[in-house]
Amino acid sequence: MGDTLKKIRLIRKTSKTFLGISALLMLVSTVALYFYLRNLLQSEVEEELRSTEARIESSLVENPEPFQLSPVVEIQKVSRLGNEVLKDTIIYDPSQDEMEEFRELSTFSAINGENYRITVRALVVESENILIAVVISYLVIILLVFLFLFYVNRSKNQKLWTPFFHNLEQMKRFSLSSDAPIALMDSEILEFSELNTEIKLLTNKVRSDYRNLKQYTEDVSHEMQTPLAIIQAKIENMINIEEPLDDQQFEQLTSIQRDIQRLSQMTKRLTLLTKIENNQFANVEQLDITRLMAVTVQDFCEISNNAIKVDFEYPIKVDMDPYLATVLCNNLVSNAIKYNIAQQDIVVGSTVDDISISNAGTTPLKHPDSLYNRFYRESDGVKATGLGLAIVKRICDLYGFGIDYRFSGDRHVFTIHFGKK
Amino acid sequence: MKILIAEDETELQKSIATYLERDGNVCEMASDYHEALYKIDLYEYDLLVLDINLITGSGLDILKLLKRNRSETPTIIISANNSLDDKLEGLDLGADDYLTKPFHLAELNSRIKAVLRRGKFGGNDRLEFHEISIDTRSRTAYVNEQALSLTRKEFDLLLFFVTNKGRVLSKEIIAEHLWGDHSDLADNFDFIYVHINNLRKKLTEAGAKYIKTAYGSGYKFVEE
Numbered sequence: 001m002g003d004t005l006k007k008i009r010l011i012r013k014t015s016k017t018f019l020g021i022s023a024l025l026m027l028v029s030t031v032a033l034y035f036y037l038r039n040l041l042q043s044e045v046e047e048e049l050r051s052t053e054a055r056i057e058s059s060l061v062e063n064p065e066p067f068q069l070s071p072v073v074e075i076q077k078v079s080r081l082g083n084e085v086l087k088d089t090i091i092y093d094p095s096q097d098e099m100e101e102f103r104e105l106s107t108f109s110a111i112n113g114e115n116y117r118i119t120v121r122a123l124v125v126e127s128e129n130i131l132i133a134v135v136i137s138y139l140v141i142i143l144l145v146f147l148f149l150f151y152v153n154r155s156k157n158q159k160l161w162t163p164f165f166h167n168l169e170q171m172k173r174f175s176l177s178s179d180a181p182i183a184l185m186d187s188e189i190l191e192f193s194e195l196n197t198e199i200k201l202l203t204n205k206v207r208s209d210y211r212n213l214k215q216y217t218e219d220v221s222h223e224m225q226t227p228l229a230i231i232q233a234k235i236e237n238m239i240n241i242e243e244p245l246d247d248q249q250f251e252q253l254t255s256i257q258r259d260i261q262r263l264s265q266m267t268k269r270l271t272l273l274t275k276i277e278n279n280q281f282a283n284v285e286q287l288d289i290t291r292l293m294a295v296t297v298q299d300f301c302e303i304s305n306n307a308i309k310v311d312f313e314y315p316i317k318v319d320m321d322p323y324l325a326t327v328l329c330n331n332l333v334s335n336a337i338k339y340n341i342a343q344q345d346i347v348v349g350s351t352v353d354d355i356s357i358s359n360a361g362t363t364p365l366k367h368p369d370s371l372y373n374r375f376y377r378e379s380d381g382v383k384a385t386g387l388g389l390a391i392v393k394r395i396c397d398l399y400g401f402g403i404d405y406r407f408s409g410d411r412h413v414f415t416i417h418f419g420k421k
Numbered sequence: 422m423k424i425l426i427a428e429d430e431t432e433l434q435k436s437i438a439t440y441l442e443r444d445g446n447v448c449e450m451a452s453d454y455h456e457a458l459y460k461i462d463l464y465e466y467d468l469l470v471l472d473i474n475l476i477t478g479s480g481l482d483i484l485k486l487l488k489r490n491r492s493e494t495p496t497i498i499i500s501a502n503n504s505l506d507d508k509l510e511g512l513d514l515g516a517d518d519y520l521t522k523p524f525h526l527a528e529l530n531s532r533i534k535a536v537l538r539r540g541k542f543g544g545n546d547r548l549e550f551h552e553i554s555i556d557t558r559s560r561t562a563y564v565n566e567q568a569l570s571l572t573r574k575e576f577d578l579l580l581f582f583v584t585n586k587g588r589v590l591s592k593e594i595i596a597e598h599l600w601g602d603h604s605d606l607a608d609n610f611d612f613i614y615v616h617i618n619n620l621r622k623k624l625t626e627a628g629a630k631y632i633k634t635a636y637g638s639g640y641k642f643v644e645e
Contacts, residue, residue, distance in 0.1 A: 232523040236526040302612060
């Protein structure tokens with residue numbers, strides 16, 4: 001599954017890979033170097049020991065008396081010859097006045113009828129120091145090289161991917177509702193250039209599909225009004241004919257009138273939504289939204305079965321299209337009236353930059369996320385177009401107002417934040 | 422009254438004509454742009470009901486031509502387009518009213534009468550029906566010269582009844598006349614009963630019993 005994968009930035013990922021491989025290479029090569037150098041140094045010491053021993057042997061030929069040069073040379077007369085021994089040993093070094101590690105070669109040889117044991121030693125410290133020095137300098141050099149390569153590589157990568165990142169940002173900002181063309185950065189990289197072409201094709205296609213869809217909605221809404229008008233007119237002539245209808249026929253005809261009204265409302269609202277999305281309300285004025293709200297509430301008071309209480313502390317000035325402002329207030333108030341419970345008040349209030357309106361309810365909404373979707377209805381009981389809040393949301397989005405819903409104290413509360421988000 | 426209905430849907434034409442002719446009006450029809458222009462040119466009408474989207478041209482162009490010829494024929498636009506801009510454009514061009522489809526014929530009728538009151542009779546703001554007299558400018562109604570104290574909605578209701586006298590008005594028609602787009606708010610029309618009953622009571626007290634119930638749930642303003 002794609003979304004279970006951990007996400008990592010491209011540049012980071014390539015840097016990380018580079019660093020990992022570098023570290024591994026450094027480790028392996030250093031270890032190899034260490035062992036190779038140590039072997040080399042050991043055989044060097046051994047060769048030296050052997051040549052010293054050979055020289056001592058030849059000196060013993062001329063002068064049979066054994067001599068000592070502790071701890072480097074020890075010669076002893078022995079009764080029997082033994083086997084040659086090559087080993088590391090730790091003995092006291094009087095010149096350093098401490099215990100030191102030596103490489104020791106003991107050989108037996110018979111010279112002029114005498115048996116000698118010749119022991120020669122060489123300090124190991126020296127070769128070890130050399131070993132460490134070489135390995136460390138190697139490490140430092142290779143580290144520097146890798147670091148340099150790392151930074152060069154990274155900045156190069158960053159530069160290389162710049163068009164990609166830029167275009168990614170552009171695509172994130174892509175909006176169906178705006179007509180601004182998507183501004184893609186061109187690149188000399190063939191794949192990026194191809195990607196750009198595809199993105200342009202796709203976005204254009206999406207936009208034109210979206211436009212067609214909107215146009216379709218608008219056309220359908222528009223074309224529906226005339227047939228509705230014909231049905232409506234015919235019903236009205238029918239309820240006025242000379243030979244009277246019976247009550248049941250009349251009921252059915254008026255019920256059709258109600259449905260026509262609903263259908264007509266719905267198409268009007270759909271058209272309004274489309275127009276808001278098309279940015280067809282460009283007439284922005286500063287207005288006092290609290291005053292407008294108060295006027296709206298007054299208009300609705302006589303339709304509402306329950307009282308609407310208004311309490312505004314401060315006037316709130318907003319810049320928006322006056323018509324949309326009216327629609328906003330109307331839809332909020334009518335929504336509250338529609339879903340209010342009998343015998344409960346509707347309350348409209350305000351703070352410094354928000355207005356909230358609440359109506360009584362029994363349970364919180366089951367799907368508050370879908371609240372602003374077109375044709376979403378929480379219950380089938382109320383005959384609503386399911387577009388009122390979708391329009392409210394669109395208007396808020398258009399001007400960058402925030403809107404939120406909460407259920408508290410058995411009330412559904414909608415709050416519009418007029419301060420810019 | 423002689424009324425020209427310029428509307429390309431013949432069914433709608435006929436329905437409008439049927440409704441208006443019951444009041445003794447004479448209705449003529451024009452089914453497209455050219456026919457409308459031709460008839461306007463040839464005859465004199467008291468009122469023009471004009472659809473904007475005529476198949477062969479725009480009703481707005483007809484309106485422009487009328488105004489250029491200094492015609493004083495009052496015009497009511499009926500349009501499927503309910504946008505504010507189109508309404509304003511129509512009214513700016515000199516239309517006297519703008520009605521969005523679908524509309525109730527009773528609504529069209531009351532608008533026609535309002536336009537005719539304002540226009541041809543040189544601003545005759547008084548509407549008479551037996552002992553009832555309605556002054557539309559001061560928004561006052563009198564029964565036997567005795568002023569009634571009516572609320573805004575009750576006055577609108579009375580005016581609507583009188584202009585559509587003898588017609589059956591369903592609650593839906595009345596609600597839409599009084600509250601327009603908001604009339605869908607209440608499922609039941611309790612608030613209409615309240616207004617109608619109050620109006621009826623006030624009229625009856627003043628001696629005018631004309632509001633009758635029709636088919637149980639509708640209303641009719643009739644002469645006894």
